[in-house]
Amino acid sequence: MIKRIMIVVILVVVSAMAGGAAWLATSLPLMLPFVDNKLAAPGVEKPVKIRRDENGVAHIVAETDSDAYFALGYVHAQDRFWQMEMMRRFGAGRLAEILGGAALPSDKWMRTLGLYELAERQVKDLPAPVHGALEAYAKGVNHWLDTDLGIRTLELALLRYQPESWKPADSLLWGKIMALRLGGNWRGEALRAQIAKRIGPEKVAELWPAYPADAPVTIAAVETTVFAGLQNLPAWLFGMPMGSPQGASNVWVLAPDKSDTGNALLANDPHLGFTAPVLWYLARIDSPGLKLTGATVPGVPFHILGHNDRIAWGITSTQSDIADLFVEKTVDGDGGAYLTPDGPTPFIVRDEVIKIKDAASVPLPVRKTRHGPIISDLRPGIKAVIDDDHTVALAATYLQPGDISAAAFYELNRAENWIDFNRALAKFQGPQQNFAYADTDGNLGFLTAGALPQRGQGEGYVPTAGWTGDTDWLGIVPFAELPKLYKPTDGIIVNANNRIVAPDFRHFLGYDWAAPYRAQRIQEMLGDDESRSAIGQERIQRDVRSTLARDLLPLMLEVQAETVEEKKAVALLGKWNGVMARGKSEPLIFMSWLLELNRALYADDLGELTSSFLGGRALLVRSILTRRQHWCDDVRTEDAEEACAEILAKSLNNALKRLSSKFGKDMSDWRWGAAHRARFPNPVLGQIPLIDRLVNLEIESDGGNATVNRGAMRLNNQAAPFSHVHGAGYRAVYDLKDLKKSRYALATGQSGNPLSRHYRDQLESWRDGRMFRISSSRARSSDDEGFTLEPAN
Numbered sequence: 001m002i003k004r005i006m007i008v009v010i011l012v013v014v015s016a017m018a019g020g021a022a023w024l025a026t027s028l029p030l031m032l033p034f035v036d037n038k039l040a041a042p043g044v045e046k047p048v049k050i051r052r053d054e055n056g057v058a059h060i061v062a063e064t065d066s067d068a069y070f071a072l073g074y075v076h077a078q079d080r081f082w083q084m085e086m087m088r089r090f091g092a093g094r095l096a097e098i099l100g101g102a103a104l105p106s107d108k109w110m111r112t113l114g115l116y117e118l119a120e121r122q123v124k125d126l127p128a129p130v131h132g133a134l135e136a137y138a139k140g141v142n143h144w145l146d147t148d149l150g151i152r153t154l155e156l157a158l159l160r161y162q163p164e165s166w167k168p169a170d171s172l173l174w175g176k177i178m179a180l181r182l183g184g185n186w187r188g189e190a191l192r193a194q195i196a197k198r199i200g201p202e203k204v205a206e207l208w209p210a211y212p213a214d215a216p217v218t219i220a221a222v223e224t225t226v227f228a229g230l231q232n233l234p235a236w237l238f239g240m241p242m243g244s245p246q247g248a249s250n251v252w253v254l255a256p257d258k259s260d261t262g263n264a265l266l267a268n269d270p271h272l273g274f275t276a277p278v279l280w281y282l283a284r285i286d287s288p289g290l291k292l293t294g295a296t297v298p299g300v301p302f303h304i305l306g307h308n309d310r311i312a313w314g315i316t317s318t319q320s321d322i323a324d325l326f327v328e329k330t331v332d333g334d335g336g337a338y339l340t341p342d343g344p345t346p347f348i349v350r351d352e353v354i355k356i357k358d359a360a361s362v363p364l365p366v367r368k369t370r371h372g373p374i375i376s377d378l379r380p381g382i383k384a385v386i387d388d389d390h391t392v393a394l395a396a397t398y399l400q401p402g403d404i405s406a407a408a409f410y411e412l413n414r415a416e417n418w419i420d421f422n423r424a425l426a427k428f429q430g431p432q433q434n435f436a437y438a439d440t441d442g443n444l445g446f447l448t449a450g451a452l453p454q455r456g457q458g459e460g461y462v463p464t465a466g467w468t469g470d471t472d473w474l475g476i477v478p479f480a481e482l483p484k485l486y487k488p489t490d491g492i493i494v495n496a497n498n499r500i501v502a503p504d505f506r507h508f509l510g511y512d513w514a515a516p517y518r519a520q521r522i523q524e525m526l527g528d529d530e531s532r533s534a535i536g537q538e539r540i541q542r543d544v545r546s547t548l549a550r551d552l553l554p555l556m557l558e559v560q561a562e563t564v565e566e567k568k569a570v571a572l573l574g575k576w577n578g579v580m581a582r583g584k585s586e587p588l589i590f591m592s593w594l595l596e597l598n599r600a601l602y603a604d605d606l607g608e609l610t611s612s613f614l615g616g617r618a619l620l621v622r623s624i625l626t627r628r629q630h631w632c633d634d635v636r637t638e639d640a641e642e643a644c645a646e647i648l649a650k651s652l653n654n655a656l657k658r659l660s661s662k663f664g665k666d667m668s669d670w671r672w673g674a675a676h677r678a679r680f681p682n683p684v685l686g687q688i689p690l691i692d693r694l695v696n697l698e699i700e701s702d703g704g705n706a707t708v709n710r711g712a713m714r715l716n717n718q719a720a721p722f723s724h725v726h727g728a729g730y731r732a733v734y735d736l737k738d739l740k741k742s743r744y745a746l747a748t749g750q751s752g753n754p755l756s757r758h759y760r761d762q763l764e765s766w767r768d769g770r771m772f773r774i775s776s777s778r779a780r781s782s783d784d785e786g787f788t789l790e791p792a793n
């Protein structure tokens with residue numbers, strides 16, 4: 001009897017597990033109302049063929065461009081709808097509706113900025129063809145939502161709600177979100193102001209050394225600049241913490257005479273924060289007006305990176321200053337008005353209501369001045385550092401009306417030459433970016449596109465007084481006056497977020513250029529014969545030799561090592577070639593020492609602000625060890641004056657102690673990869689115990705913050721300072737001799753569904769720098785027979 005009961009229980013459990021597995025399997029793009037691999041789609045005009053190759057890349061062949069956009073919306077939704085849903089809810093400030101109160105701070109921030117309102121206005125401003133593309137794409141997304149027979153996504157099943165229909169404004173949100181992320185230099189302004197309050201403007205200037213005079217500049221020669229603008233800083237201005245590594249990227253272009261292919265080569269790898277899945281989704285489209293291959297973003301109907309049949313393009317972040325903080329003075333006794341050069345003016349006020357899952361809604365009054373939204377209202381704690389008579393407004397180019405950036409990508413996808421390329425990007429608002437160009441005729445170029453403030457006084461170093469009008473923006477710099485380069489005489493263009501123009505350029509762009517190390521290394525490698533081929537460009541993208549280490553180690557190795565462990569570490573670093581390989585101990589020793597050295601050099605001055613400023617800061621470390629050695633003195637020890645030699649020894653000793661505590665006493669067992677793991681967290685499922693182990697992706701990786709193959713870290717993360725959290729989620733090498741031979745890499749996989757084999761199938765290949773082609777022949781040779789979207793009768 002007992003045996004029979006046990007058998008029954010086992011059968012029930014097995015059946016439940018099988019049923020659960022079958023239920024979960026319906027979240028894969030299989031449960032569709034197919035008849036002979038055909039799906040009725042009322043939104044298409046002609047049959048559209050969709051096929052996925054062995055890497056899960058979608059190939060779309062359509063007889064009209066509108067049908068191609070419909071199909072792209074459909075496959076985006078099939079593979080990545082949850083990513084799309086999170087994007088639009090994040091941008092609209094509506095995460096708390098489904099995730100609860102934990103998302104309330106994010107929703108308040110987005111509602112204050114009013115990004116969705118801007119996107120809705122943007123839809124109305126777009127030319128009719130662009131609007132039509134957005135509509136067709138939305139119809140494709142909605143057709144999938146209406147016809148999918150299974151679980152749409154695992155997350156929707158978990159959270160148990162029905163998603164709303166997709167709208168054109170939803171697609172436009174992504175551009176606003178990227179502008180916000182890549183145009184966050186205002187946080188640096190606030191941090192400088194807060195540090196200045198603590199240590200004074202003169203010392204703050206030393207913490208941000210000028211871009212080196214002999215470092216690479218993309219378009220012109222560079223001269224040393226002078227940091228200024230803090231002399232009249234009000235003592236009560238506040239700061240905000242700096243976040244994770246900022247958007248960065250590499251791009252370079254070779255002219256035909258620099259390439260052994262007989263035509264131009266263009267290599268590009270944009271760097272962004274890691275998630276599972278990564279931002280990018282690869283697709284090939286073949287329709288009468290679209291011959292596109294490259295990277296799309298789920299939720300957006302256009303190729304952001306890639307090539308058509310005539311040109312290829314790549315993007316890097318300009319690092320320009322496109323946002324400023326203005327301190328507004330409220331009118332005495334009247335919190336409803338603020339001062340302007342023309343006298344008191346009422347705040348523009350709108351009332352938002354944020355819905356929260358399983359809780360009462362929260363009202364949010366939002367105030368706006370002539371400069372932009374008041375952001376200090378979000379943080380009551382700020383009242384402790386600014387008085388009741390002042391508030392802080394954010395001015396940003398991406399918050400300005402008249403944005404038709406979607407039209408820029410619509411036209412860019414169709415561009416046939418340099419003139420078309422310029423005409424398209426003249427419509428791009430932001431965030432300001434660098435666009436590299438190559439065409440099948442062997443021409444190459446580079447331009448900066450996006451709105452840039454035209455300033456009268458001030459250069460956006462710190463928050464400034466909004467009531468005087470002295471630092472108001474005078475307008476936007478005309479596109480024709482932004483940096484451009486076409487057919488350079490040396491046949492090479494390189495940008496790795498380094499400075500793009502000399503300081504005497506007619507318009508101020510900014511001072512937050514990336515340190516020149518990646519650009520220097522790319523230029524070095526392009527100088528050898530191995531870098532003339534397409535494979536040679538892949539070799540450069542894989543490179544993990546650190547010119548930062550080469551720059552700093554001669555200064556750091558002047559340390560007087562005393563213990564056996566210190567001498568062994570110094571000996572290892574003295575012989576090290578600077579390659580940040582995951583199997584080596586030297587990168588771990590170097591980075592740990594550099595981190596401890598940073599703490600030792602300025603933590604005594606910055607106190608509680610140290611965590612906001614802490615990083616590798618190689619240019620600052622070099623500046624202190626060579627010219628500004630007074631920073632080596634610990635201001636907390638009044639009766640002694642420490643020299644840099646002492647600080648070097650102390651920081652090395654501290655680093656070795658930390659490493660011994662975490663990785664054991666045997667230095668030969670230490671490995672960079674043990675600490676430097678690329679981490680791709682799943683935003684929702686990754687928060688659930690046990691499930692997180694299945695959906696959060698990790699792999700040991702090479703590289704560092706300043707290597708071409710960028711393994712960027714958040715060094716102020718005490719728990720995991722060396723985790724690889726930011727880098728190249730997408731890589732491409734475009735061969736303009738034969739664009740079908742272009743090669744690509746994606747960090748995680750095409751699918752956002754953890755049950756799909758394409759959720760993680762690219763991870764190891766991406767880590768190891770392996771790339772693949774995307775072509776019609778590869779789609780035809782795959783096992784996937786594909787399906788056809790058929791017009792409804």
